[in-house]
Amino acid sequence: MKPRVLVVDDDSALAEMLGIVLRADGFDPAFVLDGNRAVTAFRESKPDIVLLDLMLPGLSGLDVCRAIRAESGVPIIMLTAKSDTVDVVLGLESGADDYVVKPFKPKELVARMRARLRHHDDIASESLTIGPPESPVSIDVAGHQVRRDGTTIALTPLEFDLLVALARKPRQVFTREVLLEQVWGYRHAADTRLVNVHVQRLRSKVERDPEKPEIVLTVRGVGYKAGPP
Amino acid sequence: MIEQAPAAAGETDAPGRTSDEVPTRAALPLAGTRHRAGRWVRSVADRLRQLAHPVTRAWSASLQLRVAVTTLVISGVVVLIIGVFLVDQISGGVLRTKRSAAIAQVDTAMASARPALGETNFADVQGVANAVSNLKNELALSGNDAGLYRVLIKSDVQLEALADVFDNDPVPAGLQGLVERGKPALQYARVQAARGGPVVPGLVVGESVQAQGGMYEIYYLFPLTVEQDTIALVQRTVLLAGLGLVLFVAMIALLVTRQVVRPVRVAARTAARVAGGDLSQRIRVSGSDDIARLGQSFNEMAGSLQRQIQQLEQLSRLQRRFTSDVSHELRTPLTTIRMASEVLYTRRADFPPQVARSAELLQAELDRFEGLLADLLEISRYDAGVARLEAEDIDLRSVVARVVESQRVLAARQGSEIVIHVPDELVPVEIDSRRVERILRNLIGNALDYGEGRPVVVTVAADDAAAAVTVRDHGVGMRPGEVGLVFNRFWRGDPSRSRLTGGTGLGLAISLEDARLHGGWLQAWGDRDSGAQFRLTLPRRVGEPLSSSPLPLQPADALERS
Numbered sequence: 001m002k003p004r005v006l007v008v009d010d011d012s013a014l015a016e017m018l019g020i021v022l023r024a025d026g027f028d029p030a031f032v033l034d035g036n037r038a039v040t041a042f043r044e045s046k047p048d049i050v051l052l053d054l055m056l057p058g059l060s061g062l063d064v065c066r067a068i069r070a071e072s073g074v075p076i077i078m079l080t081a082k083s084d085t086v087d088v089v090l091g092l093e094s095g096a097d098d099y100v101v102k103p104f105k106p107k108e109l110v111a112r113m114r115a116r117l118r119h120h121d122d123i124a125s126e127s128l129t130i131g132p133p134e135s136p137v138s139i140d141v142a143g144h145q146v147r148r149d150g151t152t153i154a155l156t157p158l159e160f161d162l163l164v165a166l167a168r169k170p171r172q173v174f175t176r177e178v179l180l181e182q183v184w185g186y187r188h189a190a191d192t193r194l195v196n197v198h199v200q201r202l203r204s205k206v207e208r209d210p211e212k213p214e215i216v217l218t219v220r221g222v223g224y225k226a227g228p229p
Numbered sequence: 230m231i232e233q234a235p236a237a238a239g240e241t242d243a244p245g246r247t248s249d250e251v252p253t254r255a256a257l258p259l260a261g262t263r264h265r266a267g268r269w270v271r272s273v274a275d276r277l278r279q280l281a282h283p284v285t286r287a288w289s290a291s292l293q294l295r296v297a298v299t300t301l302v303i304s305g306v307v308v309l310i311i312g313v314f315l316v317d318q319i320s321g322g323v324l325r326t327k328r329s330a331a332i333a334q335v336d337t338a339m340a341s342a343r344p345a346l347g348e349t350n351f352a353d354v355q356g357v358a359n360a361v362s363n364l365k366n367e368l369a370l371s372g373n374d375a376g377l378y379r380v381l382i383k384s385d386v387q388l389e390a391l392a393d394v395f396d397n398d399p400v401p402a403g404l405q406g407l408v409e410r411g412k413p414a415l416q417y418a419r420v421q422a423a424r425g426g427p428v429v430p431g432l433v434v435g436e437s438v439q440a441q442g443g444m445y446e447i448y449y450l451f452p453l454t455v456e457q458d459t460i461a462l463v464q465r466t467v468l469l470a471g472l473g474l475v476l477f478v479a480m481i482a483l484l485v486t487r488q489v490v491r492p493v494r495v496a497a498r499t500a501a502r503v504a505g506g507d508l509s510q511r512i513r514v515s516g517s518d519d520i521a522r523l524g525q526s527f528n529e530m531a532g533s534l535q536r537q538i539q540q541l542e543q544l545s546r547l548q549r550r551f552t553s554d555v556s557h558e559l560r561t562p563l564t565t566i567r568m569a570s571e572v573l574y575t576r577r578a579d580f581p582p583q584v585a586r587s588a589e590l591l592q593a594e595l596d597r598f599e600g601l602l603a604d605l606l607e608i609s610r611y612d613a614g615v616a617r618l619e620a621e622d623i624d625l626r627s628v629v630a631r632v633v634e635s636q637r638v639l640a641a642r643q644g645s646e647i648v649i650h651v652p653d654e655l656v657p658v659e660i661d662s663r664r665v666e667r668i669l670r671n672l673i674g675n676a677l678d679y680g681e682g683r684p685v686v687v688t689v690a691a692d693d694a695a696a697a698v699t700v701r702d703h704g705v706g707m708r709p710g711e712v713g714l715v716f717n718r719f720w721r722g723d724p725s726r727s728r729l730t731g732g733t734g735l736g737l738a739i740s741l742e743d744a745r746l747h748g749g750w751l752q753a754w755g756d757r758d759s760g761a762q763f764r765l766t767l768p769r770r771v772g773e774p775l776s777s778s779p780l781p782l783q784p785a786d787a788l789e790r791s
Contacts, residue, residue: 081560102560103567221622221657
């Protein structure tokens with residue numbers, strides 16, 4: 001079955017062109033041209049992935065992003081004309097998993113989309129445990145479940161992937177570049193801000209005190225590693 | 230006539246009276262001690278200078294203090310001169326009056342005494358005693374206008390009867406000498422008010438009377454107690470009045486300068502606040518005097534400054550908005566074009582040759598266009614002053630390795646090898662890796678471009694304060710003047726050279742801005758035919774100033790050759 005894509009962009013020429021490219025690459029695209037109808041369209045089309053322009057008439061891209069994130073962990077890739085840090089970080093913080101800066105190459109976009117979609121076919125049952133012994137975080141990889149102190153923590157697929165990548169090799173230090181490659185599917189080095197923002201989001205969900213992390217530790221000058229089991 | 234005695238303690242020189250010269254004081258024998266004294270003076274002067282430091286600082290810091298002290302000193306000197314003059318005149322006058330009165334009284338008394346005494350014979354002791362006794366009575370009776378209260382009579386014959394009449398003590402020897410020689414004289418001296426009484430300043434007038442067989446010396450003692458009291462009173466009054474006047478003048482100076490200085494201080498404070506960025510600061514102006522005009526002009530200046538800065542800020546905001554809008558507006562259609570071109574390009578094999586070639590050209594030029602657009606937007610961001618440093622701790626070696634990796638394809642196309650020298654240990658540096666990567670990409674790209682296929686050497690080194698990367702090529706190099714031009718926008722080393730990397734001409738200009746944003750240096754060295762080297766030096770911690778670079782700008786091999 002073809003993965004369904006919801007394209008939220010006000011530029012009809014770009015939307016049409018995206019349609020051509022995405023269909024050629026085996027996706028099933030749906031389109032919505034303004035922010036106000038984006039959330040309704042999202043509920044109706046139940047896409048596997050969302051491409052979201054940040055500058056939209058009506059409800060802004062950031063608001064749409066938050067609204068979708070509030071009800072679903074579906075991957076969101078921002079299409080942005082602004083590569084300034086403020087815009088990018090704002091987008092990532094409002095819930096986007098990744099972003100591509102216009103003008104992007106279609107191959108690049110498709111590669112990112114596939115990277116965000118590929119994980120849902122892990123089948124091998126695997127259980128991981130990290131964090132301090134008195135309050136460990138247990139991860140059921142196949143079941144996509146994370147529990148700590150008896151409660152289930154709701155993570156987006158991307159946050160889940162990030163946590164699993166770190167937890168599979170506890171004590172190993174991951175550079176941001178390695179994480180970008182393993183979790184986001186970047187071949188070449190890209191924006192390390194992606195990693196920073198998502199580590200913060202992940203910490204805010206799994207750590208008891210995000211200011212004093214025990215699960216995802218920073219190794220200064222290098223990157224991140226999982227806390228000891 | 231009465232003549233003034235030598236070495237007189239008195240002060241007036243009435244015309245007609247001679248005065249002997251006062252001997253000059255001998256010079257002190259200083260030569261032997263001068264050297265040591267000089268050293269001592271110097272050390273004391275140093276000490277004083279140290280002590281005076283806060284004083285001189287206050288002196289140079291406060292106009293009010295300076296004006297008040299200057300006024301105090303000048304008015305003090307003037308009052309002192311006036312006071313000395315006044316006291317001198319008054320006391321001179323008082324003494325002159327006293328002396329005239331004394332002389333007059335002596336003359337009157339002598340006029341009557343002279344005939345009586347002249348007739349006495351020193352052989353007749355009783356006669357002399359009687360004459361003296363009579364004279365004393367007569368003198369005592371002749372009034373006391375000049376305040377005389379003691380007469381001393383000395384005769385050549387020392388008689389029992391006269392024993393208590395003459396007391397040698399209070400009469401100065403010089404005066405006696407003159408009188409003995411038959412000259413009348415007068416002298417200021419300390420006299421006893423009565424035999425055995427307290428010694429007070431006084432005036433002694435002496436005269437001699439020739440008798441048969443001997444000579445009388447008659448001394449009149451005039452105490453100056455009253456005059457001295459008067460002079461002392463005058464001195465006290467003048468001193469007090471002078472002090473009061475000086476203080477009063479100093480107070481006035483203080484008040485007046487305060488009136489001037491206070492508004493000036495307010496103006497200075499306000500100017501400092503305006504300079505500190507608070508452009509809304511104004512001076513409260515009242516009246517229409519010079520100070521008010523100063524305030525008014527200041528306010529006008531601040532107002533115009535504020536207007537212009539607001540205008541500039543607005544322009545900058547507009548520029549930023551424009552950059553952002555252009556960015557969005559251009560990029561969206563460019564994305565569509567890029568995707569369309571991509572579709573055509575991937576299908577070019579299906580097209581007739583001309584159409585296929587067109588698709589290829591379209592694709593290649595779109596790359597260039599995109600690069601140029603990105604660079605233009607980046608540099609306009611710097612021009613608008615909105616570029617921000619997103620620094621994080623990162624291993625500089627990994628940044629270099631990543632950039633070198635991304636340039637391998639280009640290097641292979643140029644036939645150049647990229648050689649890396651990095652330290653074995655971590656080189657954590659607080660940098661915006663996106664910008665540093667861009668700098669290195671530019672430097673390595675340039676080195677490959679101009680490297681003529683020879684190896685490009687990338688070296689990393691660090692010390693406690695700074696980390697540096699040099700990129701060295703052994704290509705065409707630069708002419709001496711060109712080193713300063715390479716960072717200029719759209720500057721090309723050799724316009725006739727075809728560029729394989731298709732740089733935009735903005736790369737090094739942006740790199741320079743990127744380096745500056747880090748508080749770092751980007752410098753170039755070049756020599757015709759021995760290649761070029763670019764050195765990027767970055768502080769290990771953001772905000773720390775750079776003083777040196779761990780790597781030399783001129784490569785070692787080039788140094789040896791030159």
